[in-house]
Amino acid sequence: MAPKTERVMFLRAVRQLHRVRAFYVMGILLWTASTLWTAWQSPGTRQMWVSALLLAVFTGLLLTATLSLRRLHPPTTGDPAHHAAPRKATAPRKAHA
Secondary structure (H helix, E strand, O other): OOOHHHHHHHHHHHHHHHHHHHHHHHHHHHHHHHHHHHHHHHOOHHHHHHHHHHHHHHHHHHHHHHHHHHHHOOOOOOOOOOOOOOOOOOOOOOOOO
């Protein structure tokens, strides 16, 4: 039972890393826009540097999540994972008289 549980935990971790990575991409887009806007309005101010710092933080987090996702290898369990019921060829149904 342990290998099946490990595989489920692995798949959850991978899904969560994908979600977190998407969140970090949105953060990077937001802070890029904010940094550009602030740099255009008032270059060199504290607000611009804070936006640039937060942009760097989200970039670092995205890089860390991406590297973690690449390092993960699926555990070998021996049998393939089945996510859905197998499809069966169905014959045309005939109504009873």
